[in-house]
Amino acid sequence: MAGNPITTTTAEDDQNATSLGFDTLVQHAGQGPEHWCTQNALVPPIVTSTTFLLPGIRDKWIDLPYVYSRQGNPTRNAFEICIASLDGAKHGIAFSSGVTTALAVTMAFLKTGDHIICGSEVYGGISDQFRQITSKMGIDVSFIDTTDPKNVEKSIKTNTRMIWLETPSNPCLRITDIKAIAVIAHQHPDLFLAVDNTFSSPYYQKPLELGADLCMASVTKYINGHSDVLMGILCTNNDEFNEKLRNMQLLTGGVPSPFDCYLANRGVKTLPVRMERHQQNAFAVANFLQKNPRVEKALYPGLPNHPQYELAKKQMKGFSGMVCFWLKGGFDEAEIFLNKLQLFKNAASLGSVHSLAEHPITNKYDHLFSNQK
Incomplete structure (x- = not known):
């Protein structure tokens, strides 16, 4: 009823x-x-x-x-x-x-x-x-x-x-x-x-x-x-x-x-103030990664090297706090990198007050999903 x-x-x-x-x-x-x-x-x-x-x-x-x-x-x-x-x-x-x-x-x-x-x-x-x-x-x-x-x-x-x-x-x-x-x-x-x-x-x-x-x-x-x-x-x-x-x-x-x-x-x-700070921090992280010789590629929708940068500017007011990057050296280098993180935590999820880093294909939770890359 x-x-x-x-x-x-x-x-x-x-x-x-x-x-x-x-x-x-x-x-x-x-x-x-x-x-x-x-x-x-x-x-x-x-x-x-x-x-x-x-x-x-x-x-x-x-x-x-x-x-x-x-x-x-x-x-x-x-x-x-x-x-x-x-x-x-x-x-x-x-x-x-x-x-x-x-x-x-x-x-x-x-x-x-x-x-x-x-x-x-x-x-x-x-x-x-x-x-x-x-x-x-x-x-x-x-x-x-x-x-x-x-x-x-x-x-x-x-x-x-x-x-x-x-x-x-x-x-x-x-x-x-x-x-x-x-x-x-x-x-x-x-x-x-x-x-x-x-x-x-x-x-x-x-x-x-x-x-x-x-x-x-x-x-x-x-x-x-x-x-x-x-x-x-x-x-x-x-x-x-x-x-x-x-x-x-x-x-x-x-x-x-x-x-x-x-x-x-x-x-x-607090979503407005958090999103502004997420974006500010993401720009800083993405710019740092782009210049790092150990990084093969770093993508962030707010940077011109993103394949859909112009589209992102057109349909989004801002670019949020997610950064995606590829390390040179493959899996072994990624494992070393994640194990040495201090302020960032190796954990699933996103959008929190915590700074998180994740290797999706091997994450203990995300590896259950066959389409995760």
Whole structure:
């Protein structure tokens, strides 16, 4: 038993959000006491209740915003409204992890016999989910180089229903032209475009404004920013998409806890200042690596030697904090390098207040993903 999905519209409800800047929205969108039960609190409380009082036994409960915590939670709702606002979206739908968001999209919109186009370089957890789970559902997946829009166009079949992009990509920071792919996708009425925006965050890139139908991010990374929350989020301006994804929240139960939503809602308040410092530090690291004789190649989207530098400047406000580089000497040299790090830690993940370095193909976690490079 549960009520109708709650609405997370921000443009009308949150101080005419479309006219406010990013730094203002991150502090105010979804943060007013009208969005939760405790009317006088300035900070969204952690509402741990799994169930909420109903007015009676007839149908009145259907119109209530909160009935059962899978269907809606005030702490989660405050966070969802905030992130939707930052993405320029009407709706934000939070899930218990980044990979759960991808599974929710597959389950909500695809069926046996459908076809997915996916970037050849995306997060290994996503690509392996498509290979090991989605394929068992009878859904075909083509992994292609999406940095050339022509590759996408010629890969579309009559049963293609979704294009999944990640830009910048994990781990080699390839840039895909979101607007160009969106134009191609929308020439086909049954085809939609989903973009994984994790490496950029909504501060530096807004895929929905570039034509994407869905914007996904691993909240675990930059949005929360403190390596203490596991969560994912999907944002959209499509009311039908929102309804179907809310239904996936309800039916699968793949929702984040109120405490995680509280932490992420708290962490995102510093996203603007953190992203600026991430970028400042990344420029310094990338410039150093480019000049180091032991480095074969270093890539950063904000430097002219990046193959898609001009595109990155065009569709991104900034270039985030990820740097990819190749050491001379191969695996042995990489092992020595990682073992001698002091301030940087050899650990999976990204986007935290910690500085991390990782050799993806041999990382104890990422090596489980067959497509990781």
